[in-house]
Amino acid sequence: MASRLGRRTRRVLVFVHVVVSLGWMGAGAANVVLAATALTSPLGLAHACYVLIDRIDLWLVIPGAFGALGTGIALGLLTPWGLARHWWVLVKLVLTVGVILFSTLAVGVWVLESIEATAAGMAHPGPLAAPLVWGGATNLVAFLLMTWASVAKPWGTTPWTRRPTRRRTGATASVPAVS
Template sequence: MARALVGKKTRQLLVFVHVAVSVGWMGAGAANVVLALTAGYSPDPVLRLACYQLIDRIDWWLVIPLAFATLVSGVVVSVASPWGLSRYWWVLTKLVLTVAVIVYSTFLIGVWVEESIAAVAAGAPESPVAGQLAYGAGLNIVAFLFMTWASVAKPWGRTPWGRERRTRRAAGTRPAAAGAAR
């Protein structure tokens, strides 16, 4: 395994920060699921509007900052540890899923929240995207749980990039310097 770029105590602190912000992101996402379901099934338009507005506030003050803190802290932990960013499939999968959840939440869920607020505020009996919002928020929780499982199980082994590096090190060779003559 590759040598870590930071000491054990620093790595533990980085992992702690990553876990804390990730759990916070998942918790805020879970709150949004409850609020979306409450809004979707409530006959009270005032309660529905309040739930959608709370989702919007939770998104701006918790979900968005925690999502990016999770992404940044995950990259830092990966780069500063022997796991690397692309050496193992489970790390690469978590990175791709984190970015996918951020994009999905921004371009779909965020839009559905805005549409729901506008519809209910305009007097519509319900949001036309209430179901999509609730199920979309629930899908994020599934992604969070899958990423948590991957962190614990560390499945699938090394990527081709991880195997290549390991093979070079075993052979005692280093990759050619950029721009070196062949």
């Protein structure tokens, strides 16, 4: 199957995908370091770490996540890799959506609650300090798995891969082979 993109356009799209994906992973790693610092620091520094995590989420993590998702979907739809033809592409898509949902519904909420708790001077470390570290580390493991899958392209094709149909000509289909 031919690519629906020209070679130069495809390379630019792959480049943008790699850049935003690595930026997303790097920002996630920075947030893990900040969460671990908050866990082991005095209240004032912990509060500053949580505020920084929130800002990194706003300016780097969220745009990186949706940039990676958007460029990944575009590459899947516009190249022969497809979105559900190869397991490695499908796994990356599912992990990307999973990390976005987990980061939004769990980690993001924990960050906001940690900012509120440390601003109010509540006991530190709070009950969400360790989950923030582990949640961020879990996301990093997912990023590393996605990166490995991009390079190794493991697991073959999915059952939904369209197989090329064979053309049968009347002469070859009806005449038995002679030895």
